[in-house]
Amino acid sequence: MQKTYRLENLSCTSCAAKFEKNIRAMPNIKDVSLNFGASKLMVDGNVSIEELEKAGAFDHIRVYPEKEKAPHVPFYKRRQTIETAISLVLLVLGIMVSFQAAETDPLAVGLFAGSMLVGGYHMFWTGLKNLVKFTFDMKTLMTIAIIGAAIIGEWREGAVVVFLFAISEMLEAFSMNKARQSIRGLMDLAPARALVQRDGVLIELDTEDVRxxxxxxxxxxxxxxxxxxxARGESSVNQAAITGESIPAAKHPGDEVFAGTMNEEGALEIMVTKRVEDTTIAKIIHLVEEAQAEKAPSQQFVDKFAKxxxxxIIVIAFLVALVPGFVTGNWELWIYQGLAVLVVGCPCALVVSTPVAIVTAIGNAARQGVLIKGGIHLEETGRIKAVAFDKTGTLTKGFPELADVLSEAGYTKKEVLKITASAEAMSQHPLARAITSQVPEPYSMKGFKSVTGKGVSALVNGVRVSVGSLDWAEEAGFAVPDEYRKLQESGKSVMAVFSEMELIGAVAVADAIRSESPAIIESLKGMGIEEVIMLTGDHPATAAAIASQIGVTDVRAGLMPEDKLSAIKELQAEYGPVAMVGDGVNDAPALAASSVGIAMGGAGTDAALETADIALMADDLEKLPYTIRLSRKTLRIIKENIIFALGLKIIALLLIIPGWLTLWIAIFADMGATLLVILNALRLVKIQK
Incomplete structure (x- = not known):
């Protein structure tokens, strides 16, 4: 029997691989599929949750049924956070004692050792087991380095390295947990129960039981x-969560509706056409999970190099200690040289070379109002060749604004606007609010009526005035001027204003572009971005009109979420790394599948914001070029730091040949390289918007 589970505390790819391997080794297991990005486990076999948690006990992995919500543990209460904080306190106390006495003072050594054990016991345990199996990865490298540092009395240095490693592990876990919250947000979008009419009786059912x-x-x-x-009824449905359209869509019998969308006006009777697992929102959840699985963290250069x-380093250290010792008989000198090689081999500078640049860049970005969720995303942003934008709420403001007022003979534009605002005064429709907000003192109004799917009418100064669709005006017997139709064809929502006797005029409302959008597009092209693309669920005419105003030539409109995902994959095949900038739930699959997903912070839905790799917190699109510049500079500095870290070690190792390598030179080479990469990385602080 195949079952699906949600996982907590799954923070690294190697842990995920080990967890999956442990489950496969259990009896009665036919198949196992673990999605690291979505923290989701599918097991085909007879196994209990307790048995699964036992298989993941090495990393405190918790297992929950798919439908059950896992308890939320605040960041400051998580095990890794507490251990890292305790490690920092012991490290600071050890440094204070070592400055007052000496680094070899028993109390200082005890504090440093305590800091290393609290912050790195998971790493040490894994590293030692890897050593036994002759498996060399980053944790093995760290374990050897710390043991080497302790052997020659460099307790303070060893404790600092362990603390830095604990910080990186903690941040990785935090980043993954935040990203996975997008799945929870998507799952909560559609109601879990529905009111269904069966055999003339109304009953409330779980959506799983709806047929x-x-x-x-x-x-x-x-x-x-x-x-x-x-099946019956008319209404306006806000389906921005699915299609990205900023204006609610009128729904009539025969029209399609989606789970998770909001019915705003009239009551609807809907014939169910899909089971709960096949709904559009369920597909979006599946697409996000699959995209996250495809985007597992790439193996860093240092991890590969560590193998x-x-x-x-271990072989060189043994050879330096043993071979010359046998030849010369001077064991004391060459064992000392071998220990010095271990110090040179301590990967402090190499380990710090990438994180210090990334942490500095992320800190700088945070001060500039840009949230970057991890180093891999920062690096990937520096490589992007094309940028795809959602339209609504990204390149545009995301809400309708008054665009045009047209008047017929006998009326001024100001009068038409005031009459329209007066008739719409009681309406809660977003289009109505765009008009009424422009008229602080409307005419007196009474007898308000809402005509579903057509518009509204009211007695304005004693005259019955109707405001609604152009088709409604034609039904009332008025000839709609071509000018009105042309405005509609340009992508604007046009409402005719008419009384029982005459056509008064029209008002047009549109989703206005952000004032900064044209400059942003031009700036990106000036930076060498090869292609800028608009992906939107909106009408092609509306999309084309917006694109012409902001300077985008590649426009793909009328897209559903799966279409946006396909478009991103096509762009990646053509250009390589591609960034996607969006704000809605319908953007979530594309945000997750793109090389870098960038969410508009304030206007974005939680799902898009948390699925994305980068969030522009203040809805400030002008931060996008800055983020790309910062990322490119970070990539260059990381490469420089790796060269510095390895270069100084190679020079120090060459001193073995004449026998000049001492512990002091080894410490200088190691700490000097560390200081050099830190100072180089701090140059990232200077990069401003």
């Missing part, structure tokens, strides 16, 4: 629980 062909009743102000088609570097 295809059932009639679902959705009242005004309620979310739609299942995908289906409207060769660590055994090489």
């Amino acid at each position: 295809i062909g059932d009639t679902m009743i959705v009242k005004p102000g309620q979310k739609i629980a299942m995908d289906g088609t409207v 060769y570097y660590t055994p090489a």
